[in-house]
Amino acid sequence: MIMLESPPVLTIAGSDSSGGAGIQADLKTFTVHGCYGASVTTALTAQNTTGVQAVYGVPPDFVKQQINSVLDDIDIKAIKTGMLFNAENTKIVAQVLKRHFDTKGHIPLVCDPVCVSTSGHTLLHPDAVDTIIDELFPISDLITPNKAEAELLLKQRNFPSRIANLQDMVNAARQLKTLGPQAVLLKGGHFVASLADLANVSSDDTQVIRDDLLDENTNILRVHGRKEQHVDSLVVDVLCASDNHITIFARTRVQSTSTHGTGCTLSAALVSQLARGIPLGEAVRLAAAYTHIGIETAIPIGSGFGPLNHIHSITPQLVSPRTKTNPYPLTSSLIRSSRVIWKEYIRHEFVVLLGKGTLPKENFIHFIKQDYLYLKYYARAYALLAAKSHAYAPISAAIDVVFSIVQESSMHMGYCAEWGITEDELINTSESPALTAYGAFLIDTGMQGDPMKLVVALAACLLGYGEVGLWLKEEARAPDSWVKWEGNPYLKWMEDYSGDVYQKAVKAGLETLESRAEADAPSPIRFADWQNVWERCTRLEKGFWDMAMNLEV
Ligand SMILES: Nc1ncnc2c1ncn2[C@@H]1O[C@H](COP(=O)(O)OP(=O)(O)OP(=O)(O)O)[C@@H](O)[C@H]1O
Ligand SMILES: Cc1ncc(CO)c(N)n1
Structure with missing residues (x-):
């Protein structure tokens, strides 16, 4: 589809030299969503698919200058924050955004509270956790912690913090919302759920959305193909909306090591949807599906946890040959395309x-x-x-x-x-x-x-x-x-x-x-x-x- 408008969007995040996460992932994601991407760099990382080798923070004054340069000139439609590195940078980002919102009106803001990389490297100084909660959460429309970040944030405010099952995820999403943001999306990439878990959490104010148009759930592809079924190993993302209504987005887990930068990508896709005025629930569904297909269609890059495929939506899937696990690549890409x-x-x-x-x-x-x-x-x-x-x-x-x-x-x-x-x-x-x-x-x-x-x-x-x-x-x-x-x-x-x-x-x-x-x-x-x-x-x-x-x- 040809996009005639490209809403400008902004990421305030760290650079990933390997290109799979951080600012690089955000800009790729914005671009394939037809958005114009601007970026403010808060930190530089020397990083690859095996881990983070070094981090170099950008001085807070310079972070401030970058944000002002962008927001004073460009009509940004939605913003995300990713790795903010330390308390000073977090504080300045919150202050500058607040000032712009007060003078020019609010812009949808998604805060991805990046704390620790998948490889276990600290991306946010521990003393900045309070600053994120106190300064950034109150002006955020949505926060998107992963399991470890949710546990860390809850522990910081003395909530029960262990997330061991799906009910814990739902409770955690609700509690995180009391910390100030308008809504919470608790990402479930690091938590394996089953169909039985889903059945156990259903209640009147909880809706389960099973994204059933992915290949694994398309009956003709499954029945006539040779795809192995992993339908009971699920990934669930839990959304607690502004009215406290819970939506659980459940999809089949992809057996893959191409998961570097999935969190950054998800929030960048979300911001792209919000910039077009797509309502939050639908934006989450679309962003999660985009991320899912990115993992599923990734080709291995690097020797560790490689990046997902950011450009699947603009690349004809025909390039993928017929294989045992994907015998109908054309059919699958046609179904996906519409x-x-x-x-x-x-x-x-x-x-x-x-x-x-x-x-x-x-x-x-x-x-x-x-x-x-x-x-x-x-x-x-x-x-x-x-x-x-x-x-x-x-x-x-x-x-x-x-x-x-x-x-x-x-x-x-x-x-x-x-x-x-x-x-x-x-x-x-x-x-x-x-x-x-x-x-x-x-x-x-x-x-x-x-x-x-x-x-x-x-x-x-x-x-x-x-x-x-x-x-x-x-x-x-x-x-x-x-x-x-x-x-x-x-x-x-x-x-x-x-x-x-x-x-x-x-x-x-x-x-x-x-x-x-x-x-x-x-x-x-x-x-x-x-x-x-x-x-x-x-x-x-x-x-x-x-x-x-x-x-x-
Ligand atoms: N193996 C997988 N199969 C399907 N979806 C996945 C898988 N791993 C992650 N996801 C999806 O990717 C998104 C990001 O989730 P995750 O919890 O991994 O974020 P994250 O830890 O912040 O990512 P990262 O630190 O790698 O950027 C979620 O929507 C999640 O459901
Ligand atoms: C720069 C940067 N931001 C975020 C993440 C989390 O995936 C990462 N690994 N690197």
Whole structure:
């Protein structure tokens, strides 16, 4: 996506010579979030992936001059503080910011109370802890301590400080908020939680957000891939908002040593979101997802704990080859590139009501009639793909799909008969605008030069329905599930899309997509075209279910 505005943001932090944490991590993160990054340096570190070798503080007067130079001139939209080094620097930062806020108005401020590096090196003099609490916390909109920092801050003010379980994290986040900031995000990178822990902390004022669109939780990638499941080893970040409401953000833990600078990166991503006016809860979710993918896609750098991959959001993931653990890199990056709309599609109200068995019959009938007409476009698009293919194997593969779509359409005819719709009525159904738009887009995409665009366009439907089928089937397995399987009037639909025949087609579709991409070497412009086609088809799919819900003709 092209960002037309770049809100200016500021980091006040230490320099990391190895480039993975501190100011360097912040500036990279700001840049890929489309923000303009300014930086005030509080300390220089000689540091690499194995640890911190030396620290050199910047004199407080010079820190003050830097902040004034930036804030007197540039319309900064959000600020973060990281490593402040000592009490003098902390004090001056708080004073100067306070003065600017008093004269020019408040600017959203995130304080990452960096105290100790992952390698155990002191990044903040112990006598500065009180200064951070007394001077900086009261003007901060959010503080983002990790587990060790939270324990240190609480101990400083004689709170019970040991964090041994998830309930302790929730309590600690609440107590930290009484120290003065508007909100607290207690980061959980150094704490391993399980699904059982999550179940134990649920209560009325605690919400759990499971970021379920990461690869590990995308059913088609997991079921048809060879990814090992580590779904019970979780990372949780706990947010205590200004109204004391607790939100727990839970994601699958990545087994990786590329975790240097994760904390700096998370708070820098958060600041970038806040600068765009994104509300705090959503900003945390987006920033945590960005950090997570950065860890997941990192390539080892250095001999110790390497940096995460800051530029994943602007690098085509296609560069990553198909491997045993990541057999579907293109699919995974397409899903990620339009994750919000993809989720609106595969978790659509239509699907949820269908799973519960409470979808009104008229909506389903409306859908199935339009879907019958859709399959005609879909078959024509595959026939077009055959016409555009240069070898017998892909021609024959595309024609096989044409035949199975024709079969699927007779399956629809069968459904319709069950629901009392005659063949005549079905054939004479008029197209809804949502269908015309989708069908025309498929054919138009096919008429263009790059056949891979057509392959991508066709995949959104195939893979999305496969995902929905697997999701409903998996959800149905849980005790007291919201999905009604036996006795559901739409059982056959759920069985068809989760069943072996359709899932075999999904797996074949994944293979086609990935093997074609592997044999290709797309330029960034072509890759962006594929992403765009995927995004538009995902949107059209969502539109199709909107149409079914609204009974639009
Ligand atoms: N192994 C991991 N898998 C997934 N997410 C992780 C992992 N490690 C850290 N994170 C995420 O990274 C973010 C930073 O968390 P962490 O608690 O590690 O901060 P930190 O200790 O301040 O980091 P650092 O000192 O390395 O900059 C959090 O959102 C956390 O959930
Ligand atoms: C400069 C700097 N800031 C913060 C951290 C914490 O990750 C670090 N290692 N180095």
